[in-house]
Amino acid sequence: MASLADRYQARIDREGSFRTPKKFSPSGKRVGGGTLVTQSTVNAIRGDEIGNVIILENNSELIAHAIRQAVAVALEEIGLVAEAYAKKLCPVDTGRLRNSITHAITSVDNNEVYIGTNVSYAPYVENGTSRREGAHFLRGAAQDHGDRYRAILEKHLKNG
Numbered sequence: 285m286a287s288l289a290d291r292y293q294a295r296i297d298r299e300g301s302f303r304t305p306k307k308f309s310p311s312g313k314r315v316g317g318g319t320l321v322t323q324s325t326v327n328a329i330r331g332d333e334i335g336n337v338i339i340l341e342n343n344s345e346l347i348a349h350a351i352r353q354a355v356a357v358a359l360e361e362i363g364l365v366a367e368a369y370a371k372k373l374c375p376v377d378t379g380r381l382r383n384s385i386t387h388a389i390t391s392v393d394n395n396e397v398y399i400g401t402n403v404s405y406a407p408y409v410e411n412g413t414s415r416r417e418g419a420h421f422l423r424g425a426a427q428d429h430g431d432r433y434r435a436i437l438e439k440h441l442k443n444g
Contacts, residue, residue: 289329294322315345351441355395358440362433363387363397370399370425374409381406386424399425 286294295302306317319342367387374382384401399422400406412418 285435289326291323292326292329296321296323296326297410309345313345316342318342354440355437356389357398358437359395361436361440363389363399365432365436366397366399366425366429369429370421373419373424375419376419381409 285406301320301322304317304319304321307315307344309315322354364387367385370385373383374385376382381401384403384406385399386396386401387399401422406422408416410422411420
């Protein structure tokens, strides 16, 4: 079987230049192909032109999808880790407040994960009152561990 460069060269000799066939995902989205192939492309494939970068396929949709998936998984892990930090920092009397701490990913597109609680007295424990200083268990969990959250995101983007 002829190499890719040989097959492309044969078409270049006949047609001058051509476009590769378009490729579509099962859902019908275009994911590649449609690339203009010229003599420079064939030379680059053969290694005759070092220094030129030729994109043979546009996989930007596939890459963007993989990045979105990696970010979604990273946000979930970051939420769980932040939740654990908040629970560790939370003062305990009955345990109700600590047990109510949870996280939610509101939007993967906006890269947002929230930690919080629905217990009515949580703001008074978090921020304090005129009689008591705030514990800042949610703020501390969110702000004091940026390096850890960044490492989680990088891990998923590199390995995801």
